[in-house]
Amino acid sequence: MDDVDYRIGAVECPMDSPSRGIRMTGHTHIVAGVAAAASVAAITHHPITPALLVWGGLGGLAPDLDHPEALLTRRIPGWRTLARWGQGTGWWRHRGLWHSVLLWAVTLLLIPMAGDLGAHGVWALAVGVGHPAWALALWRWWGSDGLWGWGAGYLSHMLVDTWNTSGVQWFWPIRIWVHSPIPNIxxxxxxxxxxxxxxxxxxxxxxxxxxxxxxxxxxxVYRGIHWL
Structure with a gap:
């Protein structure tokens, strides 16, 4: 089945090039992700916590883990090689699987597991050094609803990337590429x-x-990732 170029507009873009089109910078995606997380929390009357905002920023970067030169990809040991392998073997292409509703849903299942693992690690460290009270204080300050932030941030990335010439394969594995009527930025x-x-x-x-x-x-979040 051939790729379907679903758009409102008339910008031609060959779908056989995974690197075709221009992507927004990491800073823009972080801002969009944090803003989306805060907006969802405000509309649904959830507390706006550091966890929600930070996870929103990280979620705003996550879909670009399919690109070897992306900001987050270059900061995770070994991921750059994995991204190159994925694109080289055809297992994923930029703005394909990683920019899909399917993988967004999968990450919503995996992120709580990662959060629990991290929380147990911090608690074990605090108990090990004999100061569990500071871990409890940190946890109260950090707050909950990080999953809301991640989900909103991830979706914001997919939405912003529809402004690119190549579009986004929102419904992977269905080969439909969604475009915005707004010209490429x-x-x-x-x-x-x-x-x-x-x-x-x-x-x-x-x-x-x-x-x-x-x-x-x-x-x-932007400076913190650069400091890694």
Whole structure:
């Protein structure tokens, strides 16, 4: 079955090139992910916690783990090689499997397991050094609802990437590529800066305090990943 180019518009893009099209930078995806997480929490009346915002930023980066040069890919030991192998063997292509609703749902099942493992590790360390009280205080400050943040951030990445020329295979393995009617936005140029600042501006206008939290958390996540 041939790829179906589902779009509103008339931008031609050969579907046989996994690297075709321009991708948003990691910073933009982090801002979009954190903003999406905060928005979902506010609309559904969930608490806006550090866990929710940070996981939103990480979820905003996660779909690009299918690309060997992506920000998060280069920070996870061995993942760059895995991404190259995946693309080289045809097991995945950029904006294919990793940008699909299917894998988004799978990650929603796996992330709680990773969270529980991390929590048990922190607790074991705290008990081992004889200071479990600080672990409890840290856990209370960190909060819950990280899964909400991850899910919202992941979906925000898929939505933002529909602005790219190559589109996104939202319904993998069905070979339908979804495009936005908005023209392609080139990475690292002023239109992308406008998108990023527009997201932050709308958050500050809607909920000033939350908007500032989104801006600060986005910067912390972005710089934190670079420091790894």
């Amino acid at each position: 080139t990475v690292g140029t002023w239109p992308e800066d406008v998108v990023r600042w527009a997201i932050l501006g709308m958050m500050v206008w809607w909920m000033p305090q939350v908007g500032l939290l989104v801006a600060v958390t986005s910067w912390v």
